[in-house]
Amino acid sequence: KWSDIPLAPPDKILGISEAYVKDTNTKKINLGVGAYRDNDGKPIIFPSVKKAEEILLAKEVEKEYTGITGNKNFQNIVKNFIFNNSNKDANGAKLIEANRIVTSQTISGTGSLRVIADFLNRFYTNKKILVPKPTWANHVAVFKDAGLAPEFYAYYETSKNDLDFDNLKQSLQSQDEGSIILLHACCHNPTGMDLTAQQWDEVLEIIKSKKFFPLVDMAYQGFASGDPFKDIGLIRRLNELVANDELKSYALCQSFAKNMGLYGERTGSISIVTESSDASKAIESQLKKLIRPIYSSPPIHGSKIVETIFNDENSLLPEWLSELDAVVSRLNTVRSKLYENLDKTNYNWDHLLKQRGMFVYTGLSAEQVIRLRNEFSVYATEDGRFSISGINDKNVEYLADAINQVVKA
Ligand code: PLP
Ligand code: TYF
Secondary structure, rough: OOOOOOOOOOOOOOHHHHHHHHHHOOOOOOOOOOOOOOOOOOOOOOOOHHHHHHHHHOOOOOOOOOOOOOOHHHHHHHHHHHOOOOOOHHHHHHHOOOEEEEEEEEHHHEEEEEEEHHHHHHHHOOEEEEEEEEOHHHHHHHHHHHEEEEEEEOOEEEEOOEEHHHHHHHHOOOOOOOOOEEEEOOOOOOOOOOOOHHHHHHHHHHHHOOOOEEEEEOOOOOOOOOOOOOOOOOHHHHHHHOOOOOOEEEEEEEEEHHHOOOHHHHEEEEEEEEOOHHHHHHHHHHHHHHHHOOOOOHHHOOHHHHHHHHHHHOOOHHOOOOOOEEHHHHHHHHHHHHHHHHOOOOOOOOOHHHHHEEEEEOOOOOOHHHHHHHHHHHEEOOOOEEEEEHOOOOHHHHHHHHHHHHHHH
16 A cells, blocks of 8 residues: 555755755755855856857757767767876776777766666676765665665774774775775765875775775866866776776766756766777677666756867867866865864864865764754754855855854853
């Protein structure tokens, strides 16, 4: 009977926005969901995206289905943008040239995670997937629903408000060989703390010796440095390992939701670096067989925007890059302003300045976050993650004051 179906709990992140909308306090602040807001607290459309849409509106003459894995032009743009780093990564260029990268457009980053999880469940013998503790909650949900077995590896120590690198290495070393391992390419969600190049090298050594299969999730490319070409150090390093035959294969889930502001357009991709061009052919055919009975083919509006921007190397592409840089620079400004206004006598806030991306991971307890919500109408998830694009010139002092009061008492 339908009436026997139990009520499911709301999503922890999206539930925050629902509660925020209902609050009538004019000083309310939404630091829940990781979606960009400008200094007036409003969502934006990148002007380069708007221009691309105008071009599409004028010239589009059909809305035909794209292929099951998207169209070649979009796939090539992704390959060239990320793996070839726009002609700066010779190893990636060779992999593309040798047909060793299979790319499929997907329903944004979440869709790419689900497709690769289904694919690995079908074709990879080991079902264990190691994910950092903490990680984006939906990682665990997607992997479980696809039949994989997520398990945490140490990543961050909240009591120290810092990476827990020694434990990270130890917890990977203690694993059996052959697991899948999820790596956040940059701007780790929720902590904002990434590994240094040196630390990545140490982790990659373990990955090699343990024969783990690396699955990279890159939802915030560009948000670490302001430049998407600079935020792919991990990809470059993985390409180098594959080129040197130290690693056979890895996969990348990627999204244009945040860095092009295409959230609801659901535009992203999955790429699998394979050991040979023959393997690529088989994998591509299996991806098609997997996707076809789920959603047949991906949406086309967002991917056409991406294509329009990348195909105009002289104006729209540099415009988008500078708009993205401005977004990241505003986030860094509000991060410093929040830091400046926080009372450092009772609490060391230095970790805020080391974190990158859309979030600060405050280290506040669930009780403190709940007090912020109940007493100050400041909405954030109970793990103490603040999505800082909700901060602006008008509310940063109110917010810092609220935090100071909650920390003091
Ligand atoms: N991966 C991480 C770490 C994220 O934070 C997000 C979105 O917040 C995604 C993937 C997927 O986002 P989308 O499905 O909107 O591309
Ligand atoms: O804030 C976050 O971490 C994400 C954001 O369809 C999000 O959960 C929201 C909706 C969605 C995908 C990602």
